[in-house]
Amino acid sequence: MSKATPPNTTQPRPVEFRGGGFAPKSRRWVGLLAFVVLIGLAEIGTRTGFITPLTLPKPSDVLATFVELYQSGLLWKHLFPSLSRLAVGATLGASAGIGVGILIGLFSYIRAGLVPLVAAIFPIPKIALLPLFVIWFGIDEGSKYALIAFGTFTPTVVATYGAVDNVDRTLIRMGQSFGLSWLSIVRKIVLPGAMPGILSGLRISIAIAIILLVAAEMLGAQYGIGAYILEAGSLYDLERLFVGVVILSILGVSVSAIISWIERRVLNWRT
Amino acid sequence: MDIRLSGVSHSYGQLEVMRDITLDIPAGKIVCIVGPSGCGKSTLLRFIGGLERPDKGEVLQMGAPPKGCLNPLTFIFQDFALLPWRSVRGNISLVLEDHGIRGAAAGAIIDDVLARTKLSDFGDALPKQLSGGMKQRVAIARALAVKPAVMLMDEPLSALDSQTRELLMDDLISLWTRTPFTAVYVTHNLAEAVRLGHSIVVLSRRPGEIREIVHLDKPLTERSFGDPDLEAQQKHLWTLMRDEARAADAELIDV
Numbered sequence: 001m002s003k004a005t006p007p008n009t010t011q012p013r014p015v016e017f018r019g020g021g022f023a024p025k026s027r028r029w030v031g032l033l034a035f036v037v038l039i040g041l042a043e044i045g046t047r048t049g050f051i052t053p054l055t056l057p058k059p060s061d062v063l064a065t066f067v068e069l070y071q072s073g074l075l076w077k078h079l080f081p082s083l084s085r086l087a088v089g090a091t092l093g094a095s096a097g098i099g100v101g102i103l104i105g106l107f108s109y110i111r112a113g114l115v116p117l118v119a120a121i122f123p124i125p126k127i128a129l130l131p132l133f134v135i136w137f138g139i140d141e142g143s144k145y146a147l148i149a150f151g152t153f154t155p156t157v158v159a160t161y162g163a164v165d166n167v168d169r170t171l172i173r174m175g176q177s178f179g180l181s182w183l184s185i186v187r188k189i190v191l192p193g194a195m196p197g198i199l200s201g202l203r204i205s206i207a208i209a210i211i212l213l214v215a216a217e218m219l220g221a222q223y224g225i226g227a228y229i230l231e232a233g234s235l236y237d238l239e240r241l242f243v244g245v246v247i248l249s250i251l252g253v254s255v256s257a258i259i260s261w262i263e264r265r266v267l268n269w270r271t
Numbered sequence: 272m273d274i275r276l277s278g279v280s281h282s283y284g285q286l287e288v289m290r291d292i293t294l295d296i297p298a299g300k301i302v303c304i305v306g307p308s309g310c311g312k313s314t315l316l317r318f319i320g321g322l323e324r325p326d327k328g329e330v331l332q333m334g335a336p337p338k339g340c341l342n343p344l345t346f347i348f349q350d351f352a353l354l355p356w357r358s359v360r361g362n363i364s365l366v367l368e369d370h371g372i373r374g375a376a377a378g379a380i381i382d383d384v385l386a387r388t389k390l391s392d393f394g395d396a397l398p399k400q401l402s403g404g405m406k407q408r409v410a411i412a413r414a415l416a417v418k419p420a421v422m423l424m425d426e427p428l429s430a431l432d433s434q435t436r437e438l439l440m441d442d443l444i445s446l447w448t449r450t451p452f453t454a455v456y457v458t459h460n461l462a463e464a465v466r467l468g469h470s471i472v473v474l475s476r477r478p479g480e481i482r483e484i485v486h487l488d489k490p491l492t493e494r495s496f497g498d499p500d501l502e503a504q505q506k507h508l509w510t511l512m513r514d515e516a517r518a519a520d521a522e523l524i525d526v
Contacts, residue, residue, distance in 0.1 A: 170348060170350055170352050171352055171354060173322060173348075173352070174346070174348060174352035176322060177320055177322060177344075177345070177346040177423075178342050178345065178346075178365075178366040178369075178413075178417065179341075179342050179369065180365075180366070180369050181369055184368070184369050188354070188365060188368075189354065192354070192356045193356075267356075269355045269356040269357075269397050269398075269399060270355070270399075271355075271399045
């Protein structure tokens with residue numbers, strides 16, 4: 001129509017799309033693919049001699065060693081004590097941690113008294129206390145349980161009272177306005193509301209528990225994944241060392257999967 | 272059961288938020304409280320509901336609550352305050368459980384209040400599945416379940432869009448016409464106040480004082496959207512409030 005219009009705007013053209021990205025999507029098999037590629041590269045490298053056997057064992061040899069360990073029955077002999085130590089220690093530590101965390105979240109006096117104490121205990125490397133635990137709880141299982149329990153306790157406490165602090169105050173006000181008893185408010189409003197935070201804290205606590213489990217077993221145990229890795233390491237048996245490490249990784253992934261499953265079941269109300 | 276406020280004053284530290292409020296809330300009527308933001312409307316409601324205590328003055332319950340009343344002073348909140356991990360029925364049964372009402376007895380009450388708020392088909396839904404208007408209906412159903420003597424409504428429709436707000440106002444009016452309830456209704460929306468209030472208390476800006484109480488005689492059922500009488504009343508309320516609202520808006524907040 002008008003002559004003044006610049007020629008490049010006369011042509012209708014689609015609006016340029018610029019809204020992509022920045023939205024994480026679930027890509028299921030990529031994680032597995034990353035593992036496969038990495039192990040494949042290691043296999044090729046060790047077979048061609050590009051990577052010397054002293055640097056890295058052949059992944060296929062590691063697998064063979066694992067199968068051997070499984071067939072000899074030694075796998076369960078090492079795995080069972082480790083799992084039971086982890087279960088007992090982490091259960092003790094996490095339940096005490098959740099209990100104390102809730103008390104800190106609910107009562108000002110307990111908070112004032114215990115928060116500095118927890119902050120003081122948190123950065124202590126718990127492994128440094130193992131000799132002390134051996135004297136207190138005996139050289140057998142007791143000291144290992146105590147070490148794992150103590151290590152899971154502090155992160156669980158911190159996560160739990162943070163979660164209780166984050167419970168929506170308007171929901172608590174609502175409970176009070178309907179005349180709910182203190183116990184009902186804690187049981188039906190505070191605890192479920194703190195659940196997401198407690199569960200995500202538990203992920204970290206249990207990873208720490210696995211680290212401490214291995215440390216405790218390295219310092220004094222006949223059987224257990226830690227003892228197995230230590231023995232392999234001192235003989236410079238890299239295949240067995242890697243078998244031990246792989247078992248630990250699988251343990252970590254399984255625990256994380258179990259917690260994810262619990263989260264999906266218990267927290268299906270989250271948007 | 273009536274509510275009487277006499278000489279209620281309050282300050283937060285140095286900041287005086289309310290001065291000498293004396294007010295009667297008669298049974299069976301809806302009293303709206305309007306005022307510029309920060310005038311202490313919601314604080315006043317929390318005093319009436321016993322969630323906060325005023326520095327001076329007192330809030331009195333006149334007479335006994337009606338029989339069967341489980342929670343005489345019952346709130347309805349702006350943000351609904353539903354437990355996201357409980358279904359609609361679970362949210363209502365929450366307030367019955369502490370009174371020892373469970374099982375079939377609770378089921379009957381829940382069915383009744385869900386029917387009254389047109390929620391019968393949504394009993395097993397979780398709050399995250401519901402729209403804002405539905406969530407507030409659930410909160411109203413929950414309040415009805417405890418048979419309150421006085422409903423304390425804190426900007427109940429302010430989080431909703433204007434169409435949902437109209438629908439819910441109609442619902443509130445039909446609930447009131449069927450069984451008149453006593454309510455204190457805090458809002459900053461003058462249109463809601465003239466639609467729902469039998470009397471409208473206009474508060475001044477901080478420190479909040481009663482500037483005027485407007486009585487509306489027109490029955491609730493005859494008030495409708497765009498009613499000229501109500502428009503006139505709304506205009507009157509707005510002239511009362513405009514300068515103060517502007518001053519409140521321009522105020523710096525010292526927190």
